[in-house]
Amino acid sequence: MTAPAPSYEVRALAGLPEIAPGDDLARLIADAAPDLRDGDVLLVTSKIVSKAEGRIVAADSREAAIDAETVRVVARRGTLRIVENRQGLVMAAAGVDASNTAAGTVLLLPEDPDASARALRAGLARLLSVDVGVIVTDTFGRPWRNGLTDVAIGAAGVRVLDDLRGGTDAHGNPLTATVTATADELAAAGDLVKGKATGCPVAVVRGLGHVLGEGAGRDLVRAPADDMFRLGTSEAVREAVTQRRTVRAFTDEPVDPGAVRRAVAAAVTAPAPHHTTPWRFVLLESEAARTKLLDAMRDAWIADLERDGKSAESIAKRIRRGDVLRRAPYLVVPCLVTDGAHHYGHARRDAAEREMFVVAMGAGVQNFLVALAGERLGSAWVSSTMFCRDVVREVLGLPADWDPMGAVAVGHAAGAPAERPAREASAFIEVR
Template structure:
């Protein structure tokens, strides 16, 4: 019998466990494994395929279709292409088909993942301790694909008695360079190593790792799931678009955080993909990145607005109230003024046609502004479109030194929202649809 000292430093022994019977519902996995491997010892780590855990826990269910089972296990759809769905399942894992498996199970049934894989690992570890009097680590594994990488590998979906992550931040490498972002997914690496000896079709659902007792410790596979706030790739394409549109709200209170000009330019790049008549480009965006430029424009606009209101006979109180509505522009750390240009428009010499021609360009500009606002939301920036520049276009053109044929179409206040936006009243799409 080999011992841990029989292996050279820096080496592991990984082998698949033979002799396990077909697992049925209600089976005592700890007893089955202890019977097949009575020589397990302290410090060993067991890699257990989730399928046998699911079978023992009765997670084999009758399903008219696998799709219905996937629907039931799905929390959100991340991406979809044809019949393939990448989803977040009830265990918090993002994987194809929610982990629902129609293989290695009777016709007309599907196999679901363990309801709580971490709890399953805890129970199996406690059972082996009771039967064999040893302390081992247990990792429940499942097969998963990976973004940007072809092929499948096993990952840890449940764990007990194993440090699933090894945080090396604060340490240094062999050259003395600081490690600032290195956190190793030890449990996933072990799961993949076990898959090499278990195989996908070899009927060997359990592997043992010996020689890595240093990986034992407290931990759960939940730690491997990146928190939503830290996940830069949380959304699939279709969901990202829906989420950005849903998050697009009018923000009227901003922090003092400086806005990244690059983010605004990326939003402009999205804006100019909007449709436009006659293959034209009717959008122009004036970006006010200096506080002086913003102040000069808003002061001039305010004076023009006050003069107009006085001419309309408004009281001082009414004027002050109306002017205060423009405070959202003053408080924003960044302003953009979208403008309409009619380059490439047709002149018909007929009022109805010429009016319709301008309306086409106005609609195209509105589409560009909407793209701009949604793209800002996708960048994590709040915005408020305010129409005020449309009421004093001459003043805006003069202050910003714009060509006479640039028509300012409002102003967009941009910044980090100082507080969560208020809930939008529900809008049922059906209320805005007429079908003929």
């Protein structure tokens, strides 16, 4: 006998009054749905939860309310802001709503949507002796997709994620990445019957009792470390610039050569004089190449320090301080070439010409360091190769007109870098 095809029922709940601060929302839902059964799932629009919890605030400006609820700006375009709010949700306008509320007021999201869902579930269990799931929903836009849909922002008694990894599909292929957002699918189904202007802020799903279980809305929020799209374009650039730090301790994790090459591609977009391309990047990807260069540089440095009359103890201390390059799993030697430079036969003008190329080199290396930070790689730009350029050129087999401009240690940071002291831009600005 053929098994019946899976099916479920979703219906809007009629009969709820206008919700006011202090209302017992569980009681009102129980009165409107005395026929709730074990295994049902309630989909409750966050607006009525917020109203019952008194999350209505006076606001002269919705923008000011958004500011107060924002933890981090993810992206901004004109007046539209996508932000991370106090609940950890990334959404437009922090979830602050000026609709369905009196003039001069705005509606904030529930302070803790998961706690709200737990309270509703417990209240319905007490009033109707039923075991139901509760999902608090809100309307979201989505990256890469037009239109809005309801998603789960809080949950209780529902397995919000269905992890299918380790299983197989109908053809026996292994499932290695499939984790279904069950709670979001339920929220969207409920919105089909609730609508936005029907006065039916609650829906009931029946026939999917297997989705009941442990879960919370916060389980649906992707961890920052796993979020490849945590920032908008301009915000990502700004964060890479402002969050770049000099890293002096690295893990043993290997560096992706492709990431370094992408950083070089960013480096060579820097401005340069006379439409020249004065940057060259020597990538030391083998341990043998790094060791050979660093040993030769160390010997040259020791010889210089001995000529300066430094003691053995002082020399050893200086050598240890320069060991950041040895601790890195990857080294890059940026070099300056001045092909295309103008020669004036005048010392001051020729010196200024070289300075222009050096500035362009600095701009290229800064691009390089920022791009590495965007690849989640730490770096330290160390000047040591500039003091023994002949040695570096000989060891690496570089042309005589390539000037090594320091070395960049690259790797995965062994820990969080120290906080940089706050710098007020105004301290560095003069206006005329």
